[in-house]
Structures are given as C-alpha cells and as structure tokens.
Amino acid sequence: MAESHELNLQHHYRDMAQQHDAAKLGIWLFLATEVLLFGGLFCGYAIFRGNDPELFKWGEQFLDEFWGGLNTAVLLISSLTMAMAITYVQLERKRAAMISLTVTLLCACGFMVIKSIEYSHKFHEHLLGGLAFYQVSDHGEGHGEPTVALEPGDAAAGKKWWDAACRSCHGPNGEGVPGQGTALNTSPYVHNHSDAELVKFIEVGRTASDEASITKLEMPAKGGNPMLKEQDLYDVVAYLRTLQTEPVEVGSHQVSEVKTTAAPATGSLIDDIPRSTVPLANSAPSGLAPIDDTEAETMAVFLPAKKHEKPKVPQLAKDRPANAHLFFGLYFMMTGLHGIHVIIGMLVILWLMWRLQRGDFNKRYYAAVECGGLYWHIVDVIWIFLFPLWYLI
Amino acid sequence: MSNADQHHGDEIGHVIPIKFLVFICGILLFMTGVTVWVSWFDFTEIDMAEMGIIVAMAVATVKATLVGLYFMHLRWDRPFVGFIFVVSIILVLLMCGLAFLDTNAYQEEIIPGDTALVTEALDKLKSDH
Numbered sequence: 168m169a170e171s172h173e174l175n176l177q178h179h180y181r182d183m184a185q186q187h188d189a190a191k192l193g194i195w196l197f198l199a200t201e202v203l204l205f206g207g208l209f210c211g212y213a214i215f216r217g218n219d220p221e222l223f224k225w226g227e228q229f230l231d232e233f234w235g236g237l238n239t240a241v242l243l244i245s246s247l248t249m250a251m252a253i254t255y256v257q258l259e260r261k262r263a264a265m266i267s268l269t270v271t272l273l274c275a276c277g278f279m280v281i282k283s284i285e286y287s288h289k290f291h292e293h294l295l296g297g298l299a300f301y302q303v304s305d306h307g308e309g310h311g312e313p314t315v316a317l318e319p320g321d322a323a324a325g326k327k328w329w330d331a332a333c334r335s336c337h338g339p340n341g342e343g344v345p346g347q348g349t350a351l352n353t354s355p356y357v358h359n360h361s362d363a364e365l366v367k368f369i370e371v372g373r374t375a376s377d378e379a380s381i382t383k384l385e386m387p388a389k390g391g392n393p394m395l396k397e398q399d400l401y402d403v404v405a406y407l408r409t410l411q412t413e414p415v416e417v418g419s420h421q422v423s424e425v426k427t428t429a430a431p432a433t434g435s436l437i438d439d440i441p442r443s444t445v446p447l448a449n450s451a452p453s454g455l456a457p458i459d460d461t462e463a464e465t466m467a468v469f470l471p472a473k474k475h476e477k478p479k480v481p482q483l484a485k486d487r488p489a490n491a492h493l494f495f496g497l498y499f500m501m502t503g504l505h506g507i508h509v510i511i512g513m514l515v516i517l518w519l520m521w522r523l524q525r526g527d528f529n530k531r532y533y534a535a536v537e538c539g540g541l542y543w544h545i546v547d548v549i550w551i552f553l554f555p556l557w558y559l560i
Numbered sequence: 561m562s563n564a565d566q567h568h569g570d571e572i573g574h575v576i577p578i579k580f581l582v583f584i585c586g587i588l589l590f591m592t593g594v595t596v597w598v599s600w601f602d603f604t605e606i607d608m609a610e611m612g613i614i615v616a617m618a619v620a621t622v623k624a625t626l627v628g629l630y631f632m633h634l635r636w637d638r639p640f641v642g643f644i645f646v647v648s649i650i651l652v653l654l655m656c657g658l659a660f661l662d663t664n665a666y667q668e669e670i671i672p673g674d675t676a677l678v679t680e681a682l683d684k685l686k687s688d689h
Contacts, residue, residue: 183572184572187572187573188638191637191641192640192641192644195641195644195645196644198645198648199644199645199647199648200648202645202648202649202652203648203651203652206648206649206651206652206655206656207652207655209652209656210652210655210656210659213656213660214656214659214660214663214666217660217663218663218664218666232596232599236592236596239592240589240592243585243588243589243592244585244589246585246588246627246631247581247582247584247585247631249631250576250581250630250631251578251581253576254575254576254577254578254581257573257575258575530572531572533572537573537633540631540632541632544627544628544631544632545632547627547631548624548627548628551620551623551624551627552617552620552624554592554595554620555595555599555616555617555619555620556616559595559596559599559612559616560599560612560613560616
C-alpha cells in the first residue's frame, strides 16, 4: 500500500509515521532549548522585579498596554491561522492552507510594525537600554561639533555637574583627591588654557599611558560621563574657574604647557566662543579646606578608581529611580529577542509557503509545516508571558 | 495516542477541526481581555498588591497550556514530547529557584553612582564617620 509510493521517505526510517515523529521530536528538543533560553531572561526579570518592585511600577508607564494588547491579539490570531494551515495541509486543501499561511505572515508583519512603533518611541526618548541610556548625545547631528553657538558657561549649573562627575576625583573644591585626580584649583594647566581648550581636553580626557600624563592615572573622557554635553562642559569649566587659586608649580615634572596629544587645541570654531564671564578670582575660601581624608577614603572605597559617578539628573525625569537603565535593558533584551524570533518565524513561514506552492506536502508528508507551526506557537507562548509581565503588572 | 494508529485512513497525525481551533482562539482572546481588565483594578486598596501578578500569571499559564495542548497538538502527541517540554520548564524553575537563594545579598544599584541614591549613601557614610 502506501509504502510503495512514498517518495519522501528517507531510507533510514521504517515508514512515514516514524519519519514524522522523528522530525517532531527534533523540533521539540529545540523548543525545549528555547524555553531554557527565555527562561534565563524570565529568571532575571523575576529577580530584579523581586528586588526592586518600585522600578517596574515606574517603568510600566512607558509601555502602552494598548499596543501590547493589540500585539497579543495579533499573535494569537496568527497562531490560530498557523494551526489552521496544518489542518488544511493534512486535509490536502492547498489553497486554504496557502491563505492561512499568508494570514499568519501578515499578522507577523503587523506584530513587527507595532513593535517598531513602540521601539521608535522609546529610541526617540532615549530609553534604549544599557549604557546607551546615558547617551543624551546631540541627536546625531554630527559628532562634537556644536551646531548652535554655545552660551558662556553657567557656573551654578556647572557645580551640579562638578559634584556629579568630577568631584569624586578632583575633590569638592578642586583640591584633588589623592590617588584619584590632581588638584585643579592650583593647576597651571587650567590656568594657562582657555575655556574652549579645557572643554576640548575634558571631552577627550587623558589616558594613563599618555606621555603628557602627570600622575599616570586616568582622566576619563568627560569624567567618565558620556551624558555631559558640550554646553555642560562649559558650565563645568565656568565652575572650575570659581575654584581657581594661583597656580603652583608642583615640581619640575609638572609641565605647565602639557602637550595634549589627545586633544589638540585647534578650535577654529570654538575659539570664537566668548570666554566665560565668570571672573577668575575665586569665590571659594582662600584658605583652602584641607583634604578631608575620611572623605577621600570613603570615596575610594565606594567608588573604585574606574567607576565614576554618573550624573544625578536623569534625562527623563528628575525622579528617575535607580536602575532605570536596567528596566529598559531587560525590556529591550526580552522583547528584542522575541522580536528576532518573530522575524525568523516569518522567514520560516515564507519558506513553507514556497514549498507548499511547489506541491511538496501531502497528508503523509507535512512535518515541515508542523515543525514550523510548533516554532511559531512557542513564539506566541513566550509573548503570552511577556505581555502581562511588561505591560500589565 | 501515537501516530501509528491510523483510524483516518492513511494520513499521519491527528487532524484538528477548524471550528475547534477557532473556539480555542476565542477563549485565548477572551482571557487576554480578562487579564487587561484585571490589571485595571487597584489591589493595593484591599491589601492584596500581589493579586494582580498572581492573576496575570495564572491566566497566562492557562493560555500557554491551551496553546500547547491544542495548537501544538500536545493533547494528541506522544506523552514523551510533552515530557520534554515539561522538563525544560522544570529546569527553568530550578534555575530560578537557585538564583533566588542569594538575591537579598545583591547590590542595591547595578551601576553605582548613577543616581541621587548613591550621593545620599555617600553623604551618610561621611556623616557616620
């Protein structure tokens, strides 16, 4: 009977049923690894949510349950049509199967469109996860070159940044912190350079291996704080000017005209910018407060040399909770990985449509459709959990 | 039930009627609606803040089970297939359980110095000295 004309039977299987079962077993093993893959992320979610429920309460406001709910419905319907496609292939109703697969594909496209609407919103608001969360950057309008004439620095605003980004290494009054950063209030380098040049310098920093390095310690670019914009740096420098006292030569090894190899002071554009109007004379106490040892110590303990203070002011809202970047990091990781699965699923569906069109499948040979379907359903199952976890609770 | 018994002639596997699939999908959509609806309640008022999470996860689990049983044919497949799936879930739960053992020892902030909290902590350290 059937066995005689089984063109699709590979020789190492006893019959078509066994071949079909083997394929399904294979795909299920793969699906199990998918569960493990996403399981790790769900585990991370559970831990961080457990540790910091407030963070997730806060973050939820950025996720629109309308879009999330719509996407859930779209995926559920695509799962339905996928299951229908299998039934139709089993019944050898090719046209109906083709229509079902097409609808599935369209739903997948719909899902991705909605996803990209959501994502682009968040990209726009700089809510990308991880490190990028700190990059307020200049909206991609060229790098570093200011597009608007910069105002002379505002020392009051600068103090804020100083405390957030520089103080940990250079001390509250610029007197330096041993083992972290040099004194700037007495630095001849600061004294001898214009605001624009200093901004240029701070933008790049000075690595420990730089030959101009005095201390062989690292001065990170922007104090290790990519969030600082050019205007902020002018503010910081303006504040720095208020801290300045007379420069002192700290020994012959400290060259006053340090070659800033990393930051050549060739500012054609920035040299035209008016110098800070803040007088050089300091408003800081003339009798400098001695370096507070305990403070330096706690700083050193709390902020190891390479970990720099991040700004206190978030770009979103003043009350951005701690670990906000973690929320978005997890969000993008989980939904992004899921999105990648959807895209792969779309390719699989396209491939199935092509083979269906070619007339590959019949009621005894359709394991490919079934396996593709299983993959598609697991993508749906994962979304079934992602949706309430991110959008609802 | 294995695919070997062929009570529908010579085709392989169980054929699920379209109507039944649509019915299942209807239930799934309905449950999605329910989860959204429940999420609008403020359970903190009745001192059951966790309720929202519990309901949402319970509904999601039921939905996933329905998809698994009917859309993914687990209901009619060899039990071994379901076994693989269940084992993978148990492994995930095991991993979560182990990972949860020491979460209370985690650092409060992932990237120190990010926010006002750290500044506060620093100030506190200083004043304690």
